[in-house]
Amino acid sequence: MKAYEATQIYFNRAADLMDLSDNMRRLLSISSREIQVQIPVELDNGEIATFVGYRVQHDDARGPMKGGLRYHPAVDLDEVRALATLMTWKTAVVNIPYGGAKGGVAIDPRTHSPRELELITRKFVDQIHDVIGPDTDIPAPDMGTGAQEMAWFLNQYEKYHGYSPACVTGKPVELHGAEGREEATGRGVGILAFKLISRLGRKPAKTRVAIQGFGNVGSFAAAFLAESDFKVVAISDISGAYFRAEGIDISAALRHARENRGVLEGLAATEKITNAELLEADVDVLIPAALGGVITEENAPRIKAPIIIEAANGPITPGADAMLHDRETLVLPDILANAGGVTVSYFEWVQNRQHYNWGISRVRQELDRVMSESFERVWELSQERGVSLRTAAYIIGIGRVGRATVLGGIR
Numbered sequence: 001m002k003a004y005e006a007t008q009i010y011f012n013r014a015a016d017l018m019d020l021s022d023n024m025r026r027l028l029s030i031s032s033r034e035i036q037v038q039i040p041v042e043l044d045n046g047e048i049a050t051f052v053g054y055r056v057q058h059d060d061a062r063g064p065m066k067g068g069l070r071y072h073p074a075v076d077l078d079e080v081r082a083l084a085t086l087m088t089w090k091t092a093v094v095n096i097p098y099g100g101a102k103g104g105v106a107i108d109p110r111t112h113s114p115r116e117l118e119l120i121t122r123k124f125v126d127q128i129h130d131v132i133g134p135d136t137d138i139p140a141p142d143m144g145t146g147a148q149e150m151a152w153f154l155n156q157y158e159k160y161h162g163y164s165p166a167c168v169t170g171k172p173v174e175l176h177g178a179e180g181r182e183e184a185t186g187r188g189v190g191i192l193a194f195k196l197i198s199r200l201g202r203k204p205a206k207t208r209v210a211i212q213g214f215g216n217v218g219s220f221a222a223a224f225l226a227e228s229d230f231k232v233v234a235i236s237d238i239s240g241a242y243f244r245a246e247g248i249d250i251s252a253a254l255r256h257a258r259e260n261r262g263v264l265e266g267l268a269a270t271e272k273i274t275n276a277e278l279l280e281a282d283v284d285v286l287i288p289a290a291l292g293g294v295i296t297e298e299n300a301p302r303i304k305a306p307i308i309i310e311a312a313n314g315p316i317t318p319g320a321d322a323m324l325h326d327r328e329t330l331v332l333p334d335i336l337a338n339a340g341g342v343t344v345s346y347f348e349w350v351q352n353r354q355h356y357n358w359g360i361s362r363v364r365q366e367l368d369r370v371m372s373e374s375f376e377r378v379w380e381l382s383q384e385r386g387v388s389l390r391t392a393a394y395i396i397g398i399g400r401v402g403r404a405t406v407l408g409g410i411r
């Protein structure tokens with residue numbers, strides 16, 4: 001099943017419970033704009049390569065559209081469309097004044113030099129700069145991109161439009177970025193893990209966690225959880241998975257990754273297992289924080305964790321989600337679980353527009369407030385209506401976007 005079809009299953013499930021009309025469903029399902037662009041680049045070896053980039057702007061009823069920019073070989077229009085719709089519901093669930101968008105370029109960033117990545121980023125901006133902007137659509141980092149790509153993005157956008165620090169978020173702190181943005185998604189995952197297990201009467205020290213992916217989201221989630229006394233027993237990345245029943249020394253893992261171009265290969269004092277084994281490990285909390293579609297109907301019956309926190313976007317297929325629901329596995333959905341990133345992106349945008357730096361303490365405090373309030377709202381609605389946390393989050397998100405659409409009127 002393609003990614004967009006999967007997100008529409010969740011959308012329709014919530015829409016059915018809300019008695020949403022067919023006309024409103026159609027309006028909220030079709031993207032506002034979808035762009036595909038050609039990115040020709042001269043590679044370091046002198047050859048010309050042509051890449052394909054996408055930007056999908058899904059909905060702007062609640063504010064400028066917001067969403068990351070992904071560099072990954074599997075990027076295509078369907079995936080970007082699915083991720084753009086998720087952003088619309090996500091910004092609404094955490095109640096920040098944005099709509100949803102997403103972008104991507106179908107490349108494997110690990111196979112390109114910094115010079116090539118800079119050229120790809122700048123050429124992409126050349127192609128889309130006139131349809132994005134601080135009041136229209138604001139990109140941010142996602143898989144395969146980070147602060148450096150955002151800095152190139154800003155610089156290229158400003159060549160056309162002049163000083164515009166708020167045109168993109170996730171920038172380096174030295175270049176109008178916000179302290180706390182880099183850690184925000186992982187930290188948000190950690191905050192929610194803590195809230196969720198507290199609700200269930202569990203203590204962090206007695207909670208074993210496995211995390212798939214040790215990039216931006218996975219590594220900061222691991223750091224926050226380890227500092228909060230959780231026992232992180234398994235971590236992984238593209239090189240494989242690493243297990244230690246007594247708990248992995250996360251500071252040592254972070255150091256190891258820093259010294260090895262971000263990769264965990266060769267991590268000392270751990271047993272090497274596969275990514276498939278990590279997903280099926282005997283743990284209390286499983287946090288997929290890498291790719292979409294990793295928990296499927298095939299491996300769902302073997303997943304032992306009673307709690308799954310979707311740090312990645314769309315890590316569970318709808319078929320697997322139904323199986324896990326029947327088994328009463330608690331799933332904290334992506335549109336809430338990884339919303340810490342877009343929330344602090346919003347704080348960065350606000351600071352850029354205020355020309356005033358909040359500092360890390362205020363950013364963390366406000367993030368904690370937004371994530372906690374959003375969690376409580378989703379939890380309460382799920383209890384009230386007897387629905388999953390995912391359906392409750394969708395009902396809240398769709399409800400807010402739908403009301404804004406109706407109130408604004410369609411003329």
Ligand code: NAD
Pocket residue numbers: 141142143144145185212213214215216217218236237238239275289290291292311312313338339341342
């Ligand atoms: P990243 O590129 O920084 O890290 C990805 C990690 O996944 C790396 O450790 C990589 O080695 C690992 N990985 C890649 N392929 C793998 C595989 N086949 N098996 C196991 N591990 C694999 O990306 P990120 O920014 O951390 O994003 C991860 C997920 O979180 C994505 O789904 C993304 O959409 C989502 N997300 C990110 C943000 C953000 O602020 N960065 C915000 C919301 C959601």
